[in-house]
Amino acid sequence: xxxxxxxxxxxxxxxxxxxxxxxxxxxxxxxxxxxxxxxxxxxxxxxxxxxxxxxxxxxxxxxxxxxxxxxxxxxxxxxxxxxxxxxxxxxxxxxxxxxxxxxxxxxxxxxxxxxxxxxxxxxxxxxxxxxxxxxxxxxxxxxxxxxxxxxxxxxxxxxxxxxxxxxxxxxxxxxxxxxxxxxxxxxxxxxxxxxxxxxxxxxxxxxxxxxxxxxxxxxxxxxxxxxxxxxxxxxxxxxxxxxxxxxxxxxxxxxxxxxxxxxxxxxxxxxxxxxxxxxxxxxxxxxxxxxxxxxxxxxxxxxxxxxxxxxxxxxxxxxxxxxxxxxxxxxxxxxxxxx
Ligand SMILES: NC(=O)c1ccc[n+]([C@@H]2O[C@H](COP(=O)([O-])OP(=O)(O)OC[C@H]3O[C@@H](n4cnc5c(N)ncnc54)[C@H](O)[C@@H]3O)[C@@H](O)[C@H]2O)c1
Numbered sequence: 001x002x003x004x005x006x007x008x009x010x011x012x013x014x015x016x017x018x019x020x021x022x023x024x025x026x027x028x029x030x031x032x033x034x035x036x037x038x039x040x041x042x043x044x045x046x047x048x049x050x051x052x053x054x055x056x057x058x059x060x061x062x063x064x065x066x067x068x069x070x071x072x073x074x075x076x077x078x079x080x081x082x083x084x085x086x087x088x089x090x091x092x093x094x095x096x097x098x099x100x101x102x103x104x105x106x107x108x109x110x111x112x113x114x115x116x117x118x119x120x121x122x123x124x125x126x127x128x129x130x131x132x133x134x135x136x137x138x139x140x141x142x143x144x145x146x147x148x149x150x151x152x153x154x155x156x157x158x159x160x161x162x163x164x165x166x167x168x169x170x171x172x173x174x175x176x177x178x179x180x181x182x183x184x185x186x187x188x189x190x191x192x193x194x195x196x197x198x199x200x201x202x203x204x205x206x207x208x209x210x211x212x213x214x215x216x217x218x219x220x221x222x223x224x225x226x227x228x229x230x231x232x233x234x235x236x237x238x239x240x241x242x243x244x245x246x247x248x249x250x251x252x253x254x255x256x257x258x259x260x261x262x263x264x265x266x267x268x269x270x271x272x273x274x275x276x277x278x279x280x281x282x283x284x285x286x287x288x289x290x291x292x293x294x295x296x297x298x299x300x301x302x303x304x305x306x307x308x309x310x311x312x313x314x315x316x317x318x319x320x321x322x323x324x325x326x327x328x329x330x331x332x333x334x335x336x337x338x339x
Pocket of ligand 1: 054055059162163165
């Protein structure tokens with residue numbers, strides 16, 4: 001393999017006169033769906049005046065309710081006081097006028113529909129009204145930022161800022177550069193996401209599915225494989241992760257976990273020692289490239305059984321389980337000092 005520093009170089013800047021994270025005073029959330037209103041919650045609770053835009057007034061009404069509920073949950077979990085929560089809610093304004101939303105914003109988080117044409121049209125409108133150096137960060141899950149910004153006059157200020165749902169709680173944001181995005185824009189977005197408590201990571205090349213979805217799918221392919229082979233039930237495969245590697249991965253990533261597991265010899269020792277066994281496992285593992293067509297229905301039956309079997313205190317319905325998940329997530333985030 002090439003050397004680590006060749007593959008992962010650091011950014012270096014020649015100029016110093018670009019918009020910095022500390023220059024960001026107002027944020028616009030474009031698109032007020034599931035991701036948009038969660039992002040707005042994050043921005044307002046970190047002190048930023050936030051304007052939420054959507055073409056549909058009903059979406060704005062719904063966003064207002066959801067932002068209120070998210071803030072109330074955080075108050076109930078002692079993340080901040082009721083007064084602080086009310087002040088956060090008061091920082092959010094709502095509009096279906098795009099010009100009003102972006103004309104004095106320095107940072108725009110776009111969470112509109114996952115469709116090139118819609119995002120390109122939105123960006124053309126944004127180009128007309130937003131300050132030229134305001135950053136445009138798209139929440140897109142799978143579209144290429146180069147393609148979204150293909151017709152933009154300001155493609156240099158556009159990047160992908162891919163969150164994990166719900167963005168106001170999950171710290172990860174994956175930053176993707178397009179072919180015209182400047183390193184300075186990426187650096188400012190990175191610094192800004194840090195300021196609002198996120199854990200941004202920068203993709204040095206555009207790649208389908210970003211980092212986390214690729215990792216998640218690589219693991220899930222093997223999950224499908226062992227359940228389909230009859231090795232274990234859905235419930236046991238979930239337990240094998242939650243009470244095994246998953247609980248460790250919520251604290252440290254796999255390489256750092258193995259660094260500790262290797263004792264004085266670190267990860268190098270793990271690979272020298274157990275590497276040959278791991279090669280054997282790899283040879284027996286799934287390599288197929290399309291999920292079985294009936295997996296969804298099959299898994300549904302297994303997960304229904306799993307929900308029924310859970311201890312009552314951890315929830316048996318999706319709504320109860322979600323409440324448990326939220327509470328546990330908030331506790332873990334407090335340990336990571338992300339809330
Ligand atoms: N849902 C997820 O788990 C998830 C996770 C990460 C990223 N994303 C990405 O976030 C973006 C939004 O996804 P979502 O799940 O919030 O979708 P959503 O359907 O809940 O919300 C989209 C919103 O965009 C609005 N909209 C429609 N046309 C518009 C226009 N022309 N201008 C502005 N707003 C418009 C809709 O009214 C709706 O409120 C997508 O790009 C998606 O890929 C979603």
